[in-house]
Structure formats: structure tokens, C-alpha cells
Amino acid sequence: MRAFYFDNIPGDQRLLHDSGNLVSDDLLKSIGLLHWHIPTSQQNQIDTIAEERNYKNRDTITITKEGLGALYEAKLKSFYEEHMHEDEEIRYILEGSGFFDVREHPTDSWIRCQLDAGDLLVLPAGIYHRFTLDENNMIKALRLFKDEPKWTPINRGDLTDVNPYRVDYLKSIAVN
Structure with missing residues (x-):
């Protein structure tokens, strides 16, 4: 995975939008x-991580224009709306590629995470983010869940800033 600040230049969300300013692993952890990065030939390591992090359920999602048909553009637009979840979002990329953009706190800058096959990403509950495909227009990902699979995006707004999961997230990253 490669992470960098989003350039904020208008245009197709599927373009790289690389500002040239890389983001360190330490900042991502903060x-x-x-x-x-777990090569797809070594997927058994996913089971180890799933057990360590208490991920009990999983499924696979494939996003392509052919697969979604007439819903393709609407789905991409909805994935790209800034939102949060009340659960961790865990994705292991099996094929293809795409971008997860996350909000850096407290600057509110977008950080773009470029994911390819073999990349495993865990977004904490309460972090503002969005997703898009890249110009290859295809991704197949394993989704992992702590409990029953649920995918409920809560679009950013006045109520999300006081959502208990958002408040807990901000407390978890506070610098003492």
C-alpha cells in the first residue's frame, strides 16, 4: 500500500490525485x-490476523462495470461520499486495485491509500473515509467482519461528529 496526500484537483475520482507528499506509516498508525501486504499466494496469513483481531465473518465483493451494469456509476458515486461506519472496515485485495481516502485528524486533509492485490487495510470505526476504483475499474476484495456482516455508511454531517463511535475514535487517537 502506498499513502499520500490527495491533491484536491478537480477531476475524475479514479485518477491518482497524488500531491507528491507521501504519508508515513507512523502517521497512518497515529x-x-x-x-x-500479504501476497495472495499466502492468504492463510489472513486467517491468523482474523483470529488475532477477532474477525468472525467474511465475504467477497467484486466491483466492475460489467458486474454492476446500469448501477455502476451510481454505486461508485455512493462509495465516494464521505462517511464513517460504526464497525471497523477491513479489506484484503484479492485482484485489481483502488483507493481508500481517509481524513487526517485534526487537519481534515484527505490521505489517499492506493491498494493493490495483497494489501490488507483496517479502517477504525468512526474514521471519515471514502472509496473509489482506479482507472482499471476493477477490484475483488475479501471483506472481514467482527460480527454479522453489515455495511451501513453514515454520511458525514452534523450528527456524525457527535456519534458515539466518532467520539470514541477521536479519543483513541488523542495525543496525551
Whole structure:
């Protein structure tokens, strides 16, 4: 995985949008982001991480224009709306590639995480983020869940800043 600040230049969200300013692993950890690169030939390591982190359920999602048909553009637009979840979001990329953008706190800058096959990303509950494919327009990912699979995005707004999961997230990254 490669992480850098988003350039904020208008245009297709699937473009790289690389500002040229890389983001360090230490900064990613400071905002609660975890990541590993596990070659897809060594997927058994995912089971070890799942057990250590108490991920009990999983499924696979494939996002392509062919697979989503007429819903493709609407789905991409909805994935790209800034939102949070009340659960961790865990993705292991099996094929293809894409971007997860996360908000750095307290600057509110976008950090773009470029993911390819073999990348495992864990976003903490309460972090503002969004997702998009890249120009290859295809991704297949293993989704892991602590409990029953649920995918409930809560779009950013006045109520999300006081959501208990957002408040807990901010407390967890506070510098003492």
C-alpha cells in the first residue's frame, strides 16, 4: 500500500490525485489505520490476523462495470461520499486495485491509500473515509467482519461528529 496526500484537483475520482507528499506509516498508525501486504499466494496469513483481531465473518465483493451494469456509476458515486461506519472496515485485495481516502485528524486533509492485490487495510470505526476504483475499474476484495456482516455508511454531517463511535475514535487517537 502506498499513502499520500490527495491533491484536491478537480477531476475524475479514479485518477491518482497524488500531491507528491507521501504519508508515513507512523502517521497512518497515529490516525488508527493498520495495513499489511500479504501476497495472495499466502492468504492463510489472513486467517491468523482474523483470529488475532477477532474477525468472525467474511465475504467477497467484486466491483466492475460489467458486474454492476446500469448501477455502476451510481454505486461508485455512493462509495465516494464521505462517511464513517460504526464497525471497523477491513479489506484484503484479492485482484485489481483502488483507493481508500481517509481524513487526517485534526487537519481534515484527505490521505489517499492506493491498494493493490495483497494489501490488507483496517479502517477504525468512526474514521471519515471514502472509496473509489482506479482507472482499471476493477477490484475483488475479501471483506472481514467482527460480527454479522453489515455495511451501513453514515454520511458525514452534523450528527456524525457527535456519534458515539466518532467520539470514541477521536479519543483513541488523542495525543496525551
